[in-house]
Amino acid sequence: MALMANVNRADRMPMSPTPQPAQSPRAELRDLRISFPLPDMSTLEVISGISMTVAEGEFVAVVGPSGSGKSTILRALCGLLEPSGGSVLVDGKPVSGPPPGVGFMFQKDALLPWRTVAGNIRIGAELGGVPGDRREERVASLIKLLRLDGFENAWPRQLSGGMRQRVSLGRLLAYQPSLMLMDEPFGALDYQTKIAMGKELLSVWEAERRAIIFVTHDIEEAVALADRVLVFSARPARIIADYKVMLPRPRHMRSMRGDPAFTRLTEAIWSDLALPE
Structure with a gap:
């Protein structure tokens, strides 16, 4: 079984932007910054200089504390939110409105x-x-x-x-879509149904090979599904870790829970989320 990269804290930080893959990325954020005005005329900084890329056919999961801006980056990528600074690109083109070829799936089926x-x-x-x-x-x-x-x-x-x-x-x-944005799509489901839906999604992804950005609060779900897991800090969000998941595919989510490599990676991410500000 292939093993993941060393997850010692010294190897994770300080964090540098994810290197651009050899092929043109399907989605890219360059020093993205997003702030919202407040009634007292101050501003709330939600995203603080995030840079990341998602390659063609890559499955990227995003985890982090509640309110850390995970869903916010999806809204920026599909043109529903204008950034305060930095750049948002899909297929190498700046996003100024809903870009073609981008699909969004919410927690509520609608x-x-x-x-x-x-x-x-x-x-x-x-x-x-x-x-x-x-x-x-x-x-x-x-x-x-x-x-x-x-x-x-x-x-x-x-x-x-x-x-x-x-x-x-x-x-x-x-x-x-060439890029699928998924905002906690299984978050409201019970555990057994969530496992079943994860299996369905992996089957579809392996058949279709669309690029996916998958936001979730469930660390085990993120590791079981994704090629990479990005860990966001608390607000204002920055990327504090970027893990390449080296677990072999196809993956069976239920059986993975006893795998030592799976356990080490999920525990490392839990440790990241417990780090002080």
């Missing part, structure tokens, strides 16, 4: 209650410009991939939480 399972997934194909004669083929293939066979004509109210999230993931994939 399915349209008046559309069936197939209809909700079809929305992604419509927004993504999939030609009309290919939409049904795309929808059908995603229904099979996400194990929703037999529920094509079901309404969202008839589905479990995990099934609703699979439909939401199907809608995102139908859009055919």
Whole structure:
């Protein structure tokens, strides 16, 4: 079994920006700074000079304390939030509005209650410009991939939480994004359903190989899913560690919990999050 890199604290800090990969990055933040005005005319600094890259097909997880700006960087990447300083790039181009080829998946599934399972997934194909004669083929293939066979004509109210999230993931994939931004998509699910959804996501990612930025509070989930795990400090956020996960794929989330390398890495990240300001 391949082992992860040494995780001694001396090797982690001080932290320098992640080197740019050989190929052009799918997403890039350069010295990103974000502040929000407060009613007393002061400002709240949320992001403090973050630089990071995400390569084509790379799965990057982001962990950190609540309120540390993890979700904020996703909003900046999809053009919903203008930075106070620094640069946000997708496919090498500065982001000044919603960029093409970027899909967002939230913790809440936000399915349209008046559309069936197939209809909700079809929305992604419509927004993504999939030609009309290919939409049904795309929808059908995603229904099979996400194990929703037999529920094509079901309404969202008839589905479990995990099934609703699979439909939401199907809608995102139908859009055919080159970059998937996922903001705690499984955070509201029970443990068993979360494990099942993680398995589904890995299956889809291994088949589609889209670049993913996955925000989560669950350190074990981050290590089990990702190629890299970025650790954010408390607000104002900076990157305090960037781990390359060397665990072999395919990964089975339940069995990984007893793996010594998995345990060492999760404990190292817990240690990072316990560091004083």
